Amino acid sequence: MERTLSYVDAIREATDLEMARDAGVVLFGLDVDDPKAILGTTRGLAGKYGGDRVFGTPLSEDAMCGAAIGMALAGLRPIHVHIRMDFVLLAMNQLVNMAAKTHSMFGGQEHVPLVVRSIIGKSWGQGAQHSQGLYPLFMHVPGLKVVAPSTPYDAKGCLAAAVRDDNPVMFVEHRILYYQKGRVPEGDYVVAPGKARVAVPGREVTLVGISYMQVECLRAQRYLEEVSVSAEVIDPIWLAPLDIGTIEASVRRTGRLIVVDNGWMTCGAGAEIVASLAERMQDAPGWKLRRMGFAPVPCPTTPSLEALFYPNARTIAAAAFDLVKGAPQGWLPAARADLKLIEFKGPF
Amino acid sequence: MERTLSYVDAIREATDLEMARDAGVVLFGLDVDDPKAILGTTRGLAGKYGGDRVFGTPLSEDAMCGAAIGMALAGLRPIHVHIRMDFVLLAMNQLVNMAAKTHSMFGGQEHVPLVVRSIIGKSWGQGAQHSQGLYPLFMHVPGLKVVAPSTPYDAKGCLAAAVRDDNPVMFVEHRILYYQKGRVPEGDYVVAPGKARVAVPGREVTLVGISYMQVECLRAQRYLEEVSVSAEVIDPIWLAPLDIGTIEASVRRTGRLIVVDNGWMTCGAGAEIVASLAERMQDAPGWKLRRMGFAPVPCPTTPSLEALFYPNARTIAAAAFDLVKGAPQGWLPAARADLKLIEFKGPF
């Protein structure tokens, strides 16, 4: 019998198991030990492992990231949590100038087994400063690994892999994914760096959805089914190292690619995927493509504009349909309630 | 008779002219008023415009960036200088969460006419933390403009345009370019956002070189000439907004593109250029391409490895030659002294 967990509980369980497994794992960040426990993902851990291993911090993202690096140098395995990815911008110096470079800059003498958890926000007035999907900033920097699991299964397995990794890993969560439930085996397993997953096999178009956009791609696949278009959906899971081979193999078969970023497109993950394929598939030109992602503006709070800011299953399906048909068709599927997500409406 | 100036003097002159033109322009940052005057680019300006308009600051990149934004909100036109681009990482929160978003987030009520000057380092043991070309991080964020002039002419005209722009502009300089001399008209002119330049017209391959890599592309073009390959060299100058149209027109003619980043390639400017062309040229597939840029590691200090870390005229020429011939040719031009740059060897 399969066990079902929410994304929240999957993260909590992975943390719990890793902390039980390795006394060096410590967990901290603003509010990890407060009553809301980072939306439940750290619930109970302070009680179980003590305030030395699980603690809230001052509002000092820069120093706390630096301290995490220091702990890692001392042999601990810190997990530093940011309730929003936007706040990681305060820790860029430590992440890019120190964490990413320590192993190399010191000729291999040191290493930084650090996990930085951060959550992308969406909906309900999050607005410009609480909604950014800034993972391309970290993909850009050699020495960092980046992962953005979209399922509870991957959330658990990737977090375990991240904690055991001897390098700094940016672990990117998405607030809306917290409401997802899915199969999560009990006990130990890892979803190791560098392997994408074909979530749904298909023949005519490849949909690559990153982070929460994976969910929208899965829904788009269902809409496309209704009009007899067969879409393959791929979840890259790890963005650095990126399994471009799996995507390439798919596009070689389908001849069409839509990559949907959960962030802005310029110099984004989609840009990297398209550019890599353009390089790698020079022997097989003529494949069709489309990048989708956030509108190139800060995210507006008002729902009338926020709805237009994000790609969604229907706009993705429409784009894929056009790509398959080779010209704009003016088709937009009617919204299906059974595919609709629970709207996110607080608690903030 | 044409007047020749160094890149350093071009920047100094643009600053001087803008400060004379507009009493609201203020210039600050660590060491702008010290004896070395940011390698001469701010020389004499404190004396001329006074310590209120030109001043050194505490070592507080975050607050000084925030203060610059506040000055801009009050109607000044601040230029905030960082002697190395690596240090801008300390100001990411203010740049991305505030400067880039203020105009939009406040519905157009406010705007932030801010220029952030930063210099990319190279050679002579700069090492991992003094050599980063992080401009893709800023290209990624809507609301910021990004410019990386490669000639003294553009340095002057782009800086004038940046200062007059009502939006935050990341002005990216390169230490090695400081030794370049070139034609610089006296008096007032701007090199406006969003227009690339075809530096050398050609027929068989398009070389797009960013920042200092423009110089290496120009040299590569000369090496290619020797083997009768006609290369077109394009300088995008402004990276955001990016003039993709000029690059597209060129690649449609030559059928081949090499884009050389002055930074890492993953989610870099080259990725964005290639991805944009892949999208835009679906009607004309089959063009050949290659991305070049920093090796995907932190920059090593030792010259034996640093030499391999960067693309250079010869490796670019070799790549272009192979692209034109359609297969690896094993050709690498012999180094020509007349194309060699003065080595950078301090002052640090």
Add this chain to the structure above:
Amino acid sequence: MKRDELELTVRLYRSLRRIRRVEEEIVRVYPSDSIKSPVHLSIGQEAVATGVCEALEPRDVVFGSYRGHAMYLAKGGSLPRMIAELYGKADGCARGKGGSMHLVDVERGVMGTSAVVGTTIPNAVGYAYALKHRRENRIAVSFHGDGATEEGVFAESLNFAALKQLPILFVCENNGYAIHTHQSRRQATLDICTRVRAYGIPAETIEDGDVFRIFQAARAAAAAVRSGSPGPRYIECITSRWLEHVGPGEDFELGFRSREETEAWRKNDQVARLGGMLPAPQRSVIDEAIEAEIAEAFAFAEASPFPPAGELLMHLYR
């Protein structure tokens, strides 16, 4: 009461009551889903913004945080445009793009609020730099929470403001908590003012939330700052947040603090206190005007349209 005392009391009461009632109305309306953004309410903390802003000139400017309703209103920000902003409407002060966390009214000197803790502190400092540079007789005010003082940018900002002797008044609204975490679990010593004084900035704490004392302290500090010497001043106002960190409810059931903790503050409620100081008829006139204004503001917000699709890509660059 002397006449000017009475007038002051009336002004302070009106401001306190207005903020309180606006936020109570937000609480009331919230479940209807008309408000399209998270709200960080200031109920219990009104005296700080009210007392400080009463000491300011209209031409002075303020910068604040996501918990910005009180500051925005006390400084004279447009109420209908604020409510419209919470409703995500085109007539909102940020045209619906900002929401509750990003209030702005440049004409009234409300320069903006930010959802990232501490970010507007250096912005206020920079604004003050411009004022001094242009020899304008205005001052900048930075409102921030106790939590914001833990961010490195706070220390950097104090140093620069003191170094350049800038015309800025820092106001800490110390409600003892950052979300659910008490100051004592975040700060090595609770004495924020000692840290501030270490930069040579005069600093004082008002412990009891008395709006008159806050006003007097702010008036003295603003006068000193305005005269240009000796540079910045710092006021820490101890206060109490009665509702949850974000949202319209309470948070006592979470267990991180007890209702008793806020009891003393509720007994000391400045809205009730100043109301009690006024003759009942005068008070009714004020109250009724406030109710009318609020009703109008919410009606204005209701009536305003959502921004059309074409606005999405606007306001990126100027």
Add this chain to the structure above:
Amino acid sequence: MKRDELELTVRLYRSLRRIRRVEEEIVRVYPSDSIKSPVHLSIGQEAVATGVCEALEPRDVVFGSYRGHAMYLAKGGSLPRMIAELYGKADGCARGKGGSMHLVDVERGVMGTSAVVGTTIPNAVGYAYALKHRRENRIAVSFHGDGATEEGVFAESLNFAALKQLPILFVCENNGYAIHTHQSRRQATLDICTRVRAYGIPAETIEDGDVFRIFQAARAAAAAVRSGSPGPRYIECITSRWLEHVGPGEDFELGFRSREETEAWRKNDQVARLGGMLPAPQRSVIDEAIEAEIAEAFAFAEASPFPPAGELLMHLYR
């Protein structure tokens, strides 16, 4: 002198003299271009690293800045590997990938130095957290300059270290300048220790650069820190940089400071002073050993190969 005094003097002298002579040799060799990296020399400042590190145990750890030669050597870092690192050679302590600004010797507790001002301060704090957490009887030391105290991360780090009562000793090498800018042009008040004490951290300043006083202060502070109570300590050592900020030359011709400014410090040169305290024959033995060690180290560096091309892509991930 009593025997233990003499032994202490010998140890301090050896360390001071060794650092001085290594750096003089770097100055001498520099024009030959064998050194492949910028050098930020500590000549004039040796007493700080020497005095502090003499007070440490081998198992203690230090974190520093690009001006890190003195700290690295005083803590016991390998000299030949340091010189090889400056030469960009494969036997360098960072295999040639770090250069002068990124020295490391984990075995000796030199945890690394950074070219970005202030960055290693929180790293040291985090290391101290791990030590306390594991109840190890070791301490972490953060060496940083006066300029680094202006970075926000400094304030954040002090707060966290004090909040958690961590076993860390902060050592400020205050040479009065950040590159060419005097402290008075960057800091609102010059009194760094007052700012530190505002976090509840005991702090003291040693004004005169006396290596014995630095040692004693560090010994007392290290003992307090090691005993676990009351958490961190801070020592500010006033000192003087005799050469230019970066590079082998002087900088008096730039006009931002006068040679006279350093004169008093030169008269107070601790290398000469301690040398003078030792009997000449004993001193010669030490000096000769140092010269031999230096000659060997430079020869080692010369002989070491440059890293082969294959190393470029190594050490990215572990």
